[in-house]
Amino acid sequence: MATTQQNYILTADPLSLDRIRSILNRLEDTIIFELIERAQFAHNPKIYRRGEFEELQSIGFKGTWLEWFLKETESFHAKARRYTSPDEYPFTDPAELPQPVLKGVELPKILYPNKVNANKSILSFYTRSIVPRITAHATLALAAAKRAKGITGDDEYEDDGNYGSTAVLDVEVLGAISKRVHYGKFVSESKFRADPAAFIPHILNPNRAALDALITKPEVERKLLQRLRKKAEVYALNFSPEGEPSGDAGRKIDVDAIVELYEHYIIPLTKEVEVDYLLVRLEGMSQEEIEELATSKKA
Numbered sequence: 001m002a003t004t005q006q007n008y009i010l011t012a013d014p015l016s017l018d019r020i021r022s023i024l025n026r027l028e029d030t031i032i033f034e035l036i037e038r039a040q041f042a043h044n045p046k047i048y049r050r051g052e053f054e055e056l057q058s059i060g061f062k063g064t065w066l067e068w069f070l071k072e073t074e075s076f077h078a079k080a081r082r083y084t085s086p087d088e089y090p091f092t093d094p095a096e097l098p099q100p101v102l103k104g105v106e107l108p109k110i111l112y113p114n115k116v117n118a119n120k121s122i123l124s125f126y127t128r129s130i131v132p133r134i135t136a137h138a139t140l141a142l143a144a145a146k147r148a149k150g151i152t153g154d155d156e157y158e159d160d161g162n163y164g165s166t167a168v169l170d171v172e173v174l175g176a177i178s179k180r181v182h183y184g185k186f187v188s189e190s191k192f193r194a195d196p197a198a199f200i201p202h203i204l205n206p207n208r209a210a211l212d213a214l215i216t217k218p219e220v221e222r223k224l225l226q227r228l229r230k231k232a233e234v235y236a237l238n239f240s241p242e243g244e245p246s247g248d249a250g251r252k253i254d255v256d257a258i259v260e261l262y263e264h265y266i267i268p269l270t271k272e273v274e275v276d277y278l279l280v281r282l283e284g285m286s287q288e289e290i291e292e293l294a295t296s297k298k299a
């Protein structure tokens with residue numbers, strides 16, 4: 001039977017850690033599938049460099065091809081009030097995005113007001129480390145095909161000319177990773193409310209290492225990486241016309257690349273968001289309010 005996935009607004013207890021982890025689990029599927037889609041195209045490094053497309057210069061856009069796609073896509077989404085939701089963050093500077101056309105919705109105030117935004121780091125590691133890694137096999141195939149036609153040069157081998165399709169998929173992957181990483185704020189709020197007294201001294205006397213130790217759950221990370229590898233191995237399979245899985249030879253994506261993406265980038269950045277969020281968690285609160293919070297505990 002199909003199960004439904006509720007986002008943070010619909011659920012009765014939005015700060016239930018099990019519920020939040022089930023959303024993170026579901027986002028693993030989204031991220032793996034989006035990466036598989038992206039990996040069918042070559043690296044196309046031109047779309048991540050400024051000044052490569054005359055057409056953009058002629059319309060006065062100074063960023064990269066990908067930044068142009070992000071800005072245009074996010075402009076529409078901003079009008080449809082996407083970024084008024086606390087689990088949605090644009091890559092474009094919000095000052096450059098239009099105001100929502102739709103009237104605001106009354107959202108439950110679950111998170112403490114904050115400006116934590118990890119999208120700059122996400123864009124950087126995605127374009128510099130992830131894309132070259134997951135497209136390596138596409139680059140090899142392209143190199144063989146181009147060499148057969150007498151075309152030479154590393155730049156040529158990395159470029160299949162599908163700049164539009166590539167950027168559309170990059171926007172999708174980045175949105176999914178961003179949502180996943182920023183869910184760290186909900187995780188953090190949940191852990192904080194479960195035991196405020198443990199966190200408060202390290203927030204008042206800012207201590208990143210102590211906060212990091214409080215939010216880190218090695219066993220959860222270990223199981224996550226194990227599950228992720230199994231999922232990626234299955235989702236990346238190719239099937240014969242008769243429906244037989246074709247095995248290791250025919251995987252659509254490098255499974256190790258997905259596991260490393262989580263191990264070295266997504267989990268560490270989620271933890272960074274958790275700690276950044278905690279560090280501003282008491283801003284603007286009076287001494288009395290903090291003392292009251294320190295003695296409170298979630299039932």
Ligand SMILES: O=C(O)C(=O)C[C@]1(C(=O)O)C=C[C@@H](O)C=C1
Pocket residue numbers: 021024187215216217218220221224266267268270271274
């Ligand atoms: O599930 C949690 O408790 C989280 O904080 C999320 C997360 C993750 O990014 O998956 C991060 C830190 C923990 O060590 C375990 C997992």
